[in-house]
Amino acid sequence: MTALLTPLGMAGRMVLAALAAIGRMAMFAANGVVHIFRPPWYPGEFLNALIQIGWLSLPVVGLTALFTGGALALQIYAGGARFSAESVVPSIVAIGMVRELGPVLGGLMVAARVASSIAAEIGTMKVTEQIDALVTLSTHPMKYLTAPRLVAATLAVPVLVAVGDSIGILGGYLVGVNRLGFNPATYLANTREFLELSDVVSGLWKGAAFGFIVALSGCFHGMNSGRGAQGVGRATKSAVVAASVMILAANYVLTEVFFSA
Amino acid sequence: MIELRDIRKSFGANHVLRGVNLTVPAGESMVIIGGSGTGKSVLLKCILGLVPPDGGQILIDGLYVEKSDREAFLARFGMLFQGGALFDSLPVWQNVAFRLLRGHSRRPRAEAREIAIEKLRRVGLKPEVADLYPAELSGGMQKRVGLARAIAAEPEIIFFDEPTTGLDPIMAGVINELIREIVSEMGATAITITHDMSSVRAIADRVAMLHEGIIQWTGPIEELDTTPDPYVQQFIHGRAEGPIPAVR
Numbered sequence: 001m002t003a004l005l006t007p008l009g010m011a012g013r014m015v016l017a018a019l020a021a022i023g024r025m026a027m028f029a030a031n032g033v034v035h036i037f038r039p040p041w042y043p044g045e046f047l048n049a050l051i052q053i054g055w056l057s058l059p060v061v062g063l064t065a066l067f068t069g070g071a072l073a074l075q076i077y078a079g080g081a082r083f084s085a086e087s088v089v090p091s092i093v094a095i096g097m098v099r100e101l102g103p104v105l106g107g108l109m110v111a112a113r114v115a116s117s118i119a120a121e122i123g124t125m126k127v128t129e130q131i132d133a134l135v136t137l138s139t140h141p142m143k144y145l146t147a148p149r150l151v152a153a154t155l156a157v158p159v160l161v162a163v164g165d166s167i168g169i170l171g172g173y174l175v176g177v178n179r180l181g182f183n184p185a186t187y188l189a190n191t192r193e194f195l196e197l198s199d200v201v202s203g204l205w206k207g208a209a210f211g212f213i214v215a216l217s218g219c220f221h222g223m224n225s226g227r228g229a230q231g232v233g234r235a236t237k238s239a240v241v242a243a244s245v246m247i248l249a250a251n252y253v254l255t256e257v258f259f260s261a
Numbered sequence: 262m263i264e265l266r267d268i269r270k271s272f273g274a275n276h277v278l279r280g281v282n283l284t285v286p287a288g289e290s291m292v293i294i295g296g297s298g299t300g301k302s303v304l305l306k307c308i309l310g311l312v313p314p315d316g317g318q319i320l321i322d323g324l325y326v327e328k329s330d331r332e333a334f335l336a337r338f339g340m341l342f343q344g345g346a347l348f349d350s351l352p353v354w355q356n357v358a359f360r361l362l363r364g365h366s367r368r369p370r371a372e373a374r375e376i377a378i379e380k381l382r383r384v385g386l387k388p389e390v391a392d393l394y395p396a397e398l399s400g401g402m403q404k405r406v407g408l409a410r411a412i413a414a415e416p417e418i419i420f421f422d423e424p425t426t427g428l429d430p431i432m433a434g435v436i437n438e439l440i441r442e443i444v445s446e447m448g449a450t451a452i453t454i455t456h457d458m459s460s461v462r463a464i465a466d467r468v469a470m471l472h473e474g475i476i477q478w479t480g481p482i483e484e485l486d487t488t489p490d491p492y493v494q495q496f497i498h499g500r501a502e503g504p505i506p507a508v509r
Contacts, residue, residue, distance in 0.1 A: 040363065048350075121350075128344055129343070129346040130346050130347075130349075132309075132311050133342055133346035133348070135310075135311060136309060136339070137410075138364055138365070138366075139359075139363060139364065
């Protein structure tokens with residue numbers, strides 16, 4: 001009987017620990033949002049975060065989108081050929097990129113690049129007492145470190161998604177025209193014809209949500225980092241894993257919200 | 262004046278502070294000594310509000326330091342951290358002028374830079390250091406920058422956490438001398454925690470010894486060598502035998 005209960009007990013403890021972690025992160029998020037609206041504000045930190053999160057993520061998001069758009073064109077062409085529907089390539093590439101792959105892959109790439117960097121930076125600040133130093137200098141760490149990053153990521157990632165969408169469609173166009181023999185004018189016309197504004201807007205909302213998640217996960221795990229190099233390493237890993245899982249879960253929820261009707 | 266009444270703090274079963282009572286009169290330099298792991302840093306963090314005490318009261322100038330007063334308290338306060346705790350992402354002058362560039366004490370950028378360079382000069386650093394980043398400085402220079410940052414806003418209360426740890430004896434002497442001079446000329450109330458006896462003798466007006474979570478002994482620096490207290494005598498002479506167990 002004990003042998004049977006031990007794994008159950010372990011599973012129960014894991015579930016409780018996971019729920020406690022979710023609760024702590026939710027409270028951290030609420031606290032962070034409150035500090036966004038309460039002065040003092042730190043525009044220098046916000047601009048720096050905007051550059052770090054937005055501008056410097058452009059190459060990785062752009063390259064991801066370019067190759068994804070190209071691969072998508074090849075896949076849809078091959079799949080469409082099975083029922084003589086090769087002509088759907090431009091519209092499916094555009095809709096697939098804008099609704100799903102642009103935001104999700106962009107979000108995941110930003111999670112890998114930015115959540116890790118934020119967690120490592122803030123975690124190192126914590127273990128070297130820089131966070132304590134901020135407090136002694138009359139500066140609230142949530143206002144100085146978390147709030148600017150939350151706002152910057154929430155604003156920057158939709159822009160990254162928009163750029164990624166465009167580059168992804170360009171990738172599909174290049175493969176479609178040069179490799180699959182589509183007429184350039186027809187390809188562009190089909191892309192324009194089937195793409196709706198709501199497709200683009202939903203993707204941008206997803207981008208905003210994913211940006212918030214990335215910054216939240218990086219700041220939360222950095223602020224709660226353990227001691228020493230091992231603690232910072234663990235915080236960095238947890239930040240990326242948590243951000244990635246939350247992005248995928250949020251993507252499903254947002255897709256239900258935007259498109260279930 | 263800083264007054265600590267029955268400050269208690271435990272981490273699980275580890276009772277670090279078991280009722281610390283200590284008074285530091287205004288303008289006096291108090292040095293708290295004690296072995297590693299006796300709770301000296303925890304005590305400082307309790308006063309600062311970085312670690313909430315489980316019990317007891319903290320009074321500054323006769324007023325209880327409640328949460329709402331924390332901002333006002335911190336505005337009068339400067340601290341030199343053990344490892345410097347300089348912000349890696351900012352050049353030296355912005356570290357020193359951190360408080361002057363943000364929030365309520367905000368000054369024009371040029372003025373803040375001027376004050377920072379003046380404070381750097383006060384701790385013996387040349388103006389050329391101002392535009393370097395902390396990672397480009399030696400340990401001794403980082404301590405001096407930390408000291409310059411601690412005094413930049415002319416605080417009334419300054420804390421020094423192990424100010425000479427990791428420095429060679431000559432640099433430790435320089436830092437001790439600087440601290441003594443600065444505290445005297447500013448008329449600040451200072452609390453230093455250390456186990457470096459050369460720091461104690463250079464900085465202290467009064468000394469308190471923290472052991473097993475309470476203040477075992479306190480008295481003026483002149484009485485440190487003559488007190489019969491066995492804890493103090495064992496500590497200042499670095500003896501393995503005595504009431505303080507060597508293995509803790």
